[in-house]
Structure formats: C-alpha cells, structure tokens
Amino acid sequence: MHPELAALFRSLTDLRVSAGYTAEAVEEKLVMGPGWIERFESGMDEPSFGTLAALLALYGHSLSDFFESLDFGDEAVIVDRHLAAEEVGESLVLHFPMGSHAAEVTIPDASLDEFNQVLLVLRDELASGSAREAIVNCFLKAVELWPHANPSDLWYFLVAHAYQDDFNHPAKSAGKDWAQSWKRAGGWSLEAIFVNHYNKYLATQGIRLDMPAPDEKKRLLGMMGLTSQADLEKSDVLVLGKAPDGSEHPFGVIHVKASFAERRTDDAPLSAKLIRSNYVSPLLTMDCKASPSAKPNNRGELGPVQGGLEKVSSKRLDIEEDRIFDAVFVYNRNSLPTPVGAATAARIYICTFADPDDSFSRHLIKKWKDRQGI
Template sequence: MTTIYDQRYIKLVERLIEIRQEVQFTQVDLALSLALDQSTVSKVENFDRRLDVIELFDWLKALGYSPKKFLHDIGWLDQETNNGIPALPVPGKAEPFIEDGIVKGTIIEMAWRGQRKDVVIEGLPVQDYLAMEVHIASMFKALNTSTNSKSREVIAYALQGAISSHPDVNPSDIYHHIIYRLYLREYNRTQADRSWVRAGGEAIELFLEKHYNSVLQNHGICLVWLSSDPKRASALSEMGIQDMVGESKLDIALYGRLEDELVLFGGIHVKASLAERVTDDVPCSRAMMEKGYASYLLTFDAKSYPPPTGDLVNYGEFGTLNEPSNKRDYIESHGDFSACFCYNTRTVPSAPSTKSGKKILVSTFSPGKDQLPKEVVRAWKQFRSLRSF
C-alpha cells in the first residue's frame, strides 16, 4: 500500500535532499555521519520511510544546517530581515595601510550594498594580498565546474597557503576577511553561504591536522581528524567516555607514538568562531579531563559586526579582562578545557593567574611563537609518565 504524504512533508524532504547536494554529501556520506546504512537515507529520500522530528534535527545537524533556517526555507516560519549580508572584496582593489608615515599592511576595498567598506589586514603587503586574491579566487571559481574537488579541501589548501606564506599575519583575519569573503564572492555552484557553513569549519580541522602533523611528527605525536561520527565514537570509546557523553563533540584526536603503538592522550575541540555552541563540547571535555586526557579548545575567534552598525573589525567574542564575555568564563572561571588556543591576535589573552588555573593563549602559527606544539608535547610526556604501558 502506497503511503500518501502531506505536501508539507514532501517539501520538507525535497529541501533536505537539496541541502545534502549543496554541501556535496552523497547518501553514503550522510549515512556515515548519522551512523546509519545508506539504504535508510535512500528510503527517506524516496518516501519509503518517514522521519520523526528528532531524526529531522539529527539530519540537519549532520548536514551543518540551522534548524531555524530550515523551517524558514520550507515556509513554516516567517522569514526575517537579514541585515548581516557580508561585504565582499572588490577584485584587484587594495591600497597600503599607512600609519605614522609607515606602511603597516593592506586596506582591502569591500563592496556592501553599493557602498565602499574598508578592511585593514596588518602586516600583509599590498602586492602579496593582490597575488593571494587572484590565486585563491581562481581556486574557488574552479569549484563551480569541478565534480572531483570538495570545497573543504580547497578551502583548507587556500588557508594553508595563505598562513604558511604569512605566518605572522593575524590568522583569524586571513580566514575571516580573505578566505571566507572570497569564497562567498566566487563560489556559485550552490548557495555559497550555505555551503560555507559546513565546508568552512571542516576546512579548519583538515588544515590543523596537516599543519600540526608536520610540526609534531619529530616528537612522535600525530593528530587525527575525526571526520565522521564512527571515528568520533571510536575515539570516545577508546577513552572510556562514550557512554558518559553520548553525542558530545570532539573534532581532533591526539595520539603519541609508543614504539609501534599509537596511544590516545587527548583531543582538540575546534571552533572557527565562538558563535558556534561551545556548550556542546563542554560535557565531553570535562569527561576527558576527569579521565586524565588533555582537552583543548582551539578557535580563530572570528567575529566582526557587519555594516551598517558594524565596522568589520575582527575583535572576536571573548571580551576583555575588565569586561569579559560569558564565553571567557568557560576557560578562566569554569576550567571547562585544559587550555584555549586562540588564533585571533586581537583577542585579549588571560592574565597570569585565573580562577580555574586554565588560560586563553593567543598566538599565530609562526614557528617559535605558536604555543600549542609545546603544550601538546608536555601533555604527552605527562600522560606517558602517569600511565604504565
């Protein structure tokens, strides 16, 4: 007997299929993220199986899509006026940023609703930016006709190239003002802002895995990106906390080499910005630390307020020592993470002492200045000394 579905439900499923295609997920990719069989996804999309409301939210989470926006898309909530339309770089438009008669960086000309809005990138020469813009724009534009490349991989490659060639420039500005805005300007195979929601975050995780594996390999340490729910579940199970934390989030696992064996000794929770829900990571982080594992928060703390009220300066969301945000409390007051490594040089680091003893450490990826490798090496040595292998 054929089930006859309400047109509202048909529209819901059709929109789910569109989103899956927009983020370049196959049915197999989605099934892996949900720890399901591919046949289950196929049955839902072919209207042979009906989703309940809990499953719907799980699917949207796996696709990296806002439930509120989804309900707007299918007409179940009234659309809200979007005042956050991003400013986009004008091709080839940049000039020196001069302060006290000294060239200190680049002013990138942005276009926003027919107006000019400027963004300053300190420490980045104009000619270097213009060459970077052409190169990155061409890579993102190529995604529009390519069926073999994944957006997250191309974004990660662009990020790695920009940061490695200018390691002392604020990494958060590179990610937020150059990589992100060029992607929105050039990518059009699907809706760029929706594609970015998932691809932009995963690109950071992929970049971190490749970058730090090259830095830490001589110390016998490797990072493993937990790119699917089964991989994440395996790492949580290895630490003995899977039953304690359920679907809690962990993005990267830290392993130390002991002879021919890799030993899990910690992990990294990755956030492009603190607008992402850090509270989702806290239960897992606390459980990890209680079991003796290192649990770090790593963020680009990327946040600038758009015009007309914002000035596009990427101040982030931690606030200051005198006027802290509640997000600073996760580390300094509550000690929810072993440490927070922040790659926005405008973020105010923690004072020498904090209530919890845990700190926000601010740096770039420049060799010798990046504080994460030294801390991870210390954590591995400590873990190894306290365990009998």
C-alpha cells in the same frame, strides 16, 4: 554600482513623475514596503531586470529606451563581485558587503598579485575538487604568503567572503546559499587546517592529530572510555601519542570552532569527561566576530581580561574559571590572552600559523609526557 548606471537610475524619477505617479502609489501598485522607489531612484539599490521592467512598463517606457543614453565612457566596466581587492601603497584593501555597509579591511604588506594567487587556489580547487580541499589550501596559502597577518582576519574577511562569491564556484552549483554552505564547509575545513598545519611538526614528537572515519573514531573514543552517541557526534579531532614500544594511544580530543556565540557550551559535557580522565581537551578557535561597519574590527568575543575595571565576558569565565576546556588557543591577534602569571583554572593563549612549534604543540607534548609518567 557604476556611476553612469546610478545616474541612469536617477532618471527614473522624471519618468515616474511624467507618468503621474507618486513614489507611494508605485509602491502600493507593486506591493512593496515604503521607500523602495526612492532607493532605486537614488541609485542606492539596483532593481532586478524584472523589477526595472515592471517600473518602466508602468511608466510607459521600454528597457531599450531607458538604456539609450547610457555611456560608460572610459571608465572600466567591472563585474560586481562579493569580494574585491585593490592595492593601496604596500597594503591590500579588501572590499565586501557587510550588513548595510560597503566594508573595507586592510591587510598590511600584501599585494594584489598575492591576493590573486590565494583566490586562484580557491577557484581552481572549487572547480575541480572538494570544497574542503579548496578552503584548506586557500587558507594555508594565505598564511604562507602573509605570516605577519592576523589569521582570523584572513579566515573571516578573505577566505569566507571569497567562498561566498557565487562566481568563484562552478556555475553548476548556482542557487546554493553560500552563506550557509560556508558555515558547513568552512567549519569542517577548519578542523582539517589544524590537522594539516600541526601534524608534520607533531610527528617529530610522536604525536598525531586525526579525523578518523566513524568506526575508527568510535574505537578510539572507546579506548578513552567515551561510548555515548553524543560523544561520538561532538568529537572533532582526536589526538594520538606513540608509546616507547611504537603503539599509538588516543589521549584527548581537540575542539574546533570558528567563532563562539552560545555554541561554546555544546562541547562542554564531552570536554568535562575528558578532563576528569586526565586527557587533553583544548579548544582551537579563530574567535571571529566583528560588528557590521564600514571598517569592521574583528575583535573576537572574549573581551577584556579579568582584574580590570571592565566587565568580563561569560565566555572568558567559562574558560578561565569554569575550565570547560583545559586550554584555549586563539588564532586572532586582537583577542586578549590570559595574562602571564594570572591564577586561572585554564588559560587562553594567542597563536599564529607562523610556526607549529607553539604553545598548542607544547600543551599536547607536555600532557603526553605526563601521561607516560616521564
């Protein structure tokens, strides 16, 4: 909030006292929980026009009286946005609300100009095209400009919050719950991001990722012996390999998740079937998770590695011991991979978007070669 506006709201106290009301009396009159009047008067929260008008009416004042003394001075008046950015030295600092905190996150070696390029991709494509295209292209622009940054941070702190800023969307879609919309559109976009990022390189290896339409998906899953409705609904991205004779054969399913929570077990039944039939069944995840904080740390949910003194999370054990996926590829640099040499049932790898020739590609290539008996 602009400091002059905050100062003006502080003057509400005098108006209230002059009118002979205690804060509690006003809260009771307006049927509010305790403490709201104090918060408005301290400038901590901004009342809506309706609420402010109701308060002033109670105190015998008008909105016009009230704003008479307001002078923003030389300081720029800025629109309040869900996500704002500033350049600090060589870094970019993102500002956004997180729970009750005004959070800030630093993207090193990044400029405001680059930030605006990334944001512009989102805004322009949201105005003209589909949400999925907008999110995919915005994120891919971000990892292209900042290959050194943590992809999970760009996803969780930048793209997610930019998407949830009302004003980045065309006004015709106003009223949407952008947090819920992000879950749907973001989750779906993430699948497309991986397909988009890996396919050009994988094509050189005779492999292709695909998100086919339901009928084609059903046909391909059928070729892998998966015929249930649940398998159809749970499978995200299919993996296809080209045989020496040029024919294409499905040989696995990629599971995609922005974050884990308890939802990691959703895909387990399908994954178990794939693994039993010697198909690939890896999970690709941003492993986004931070506690609300003024300086949030996107530490992910996988926790410490096995063999140390700290408690090992059930999420890590599901993978490294129970092998609910045949491998997990995490695009969060803060997450801890399975240590090299550890004898686990399945492994966690850390990846970035810097080069598609990475451990995930090699996982697919190896399996495709193995299946062909080479």
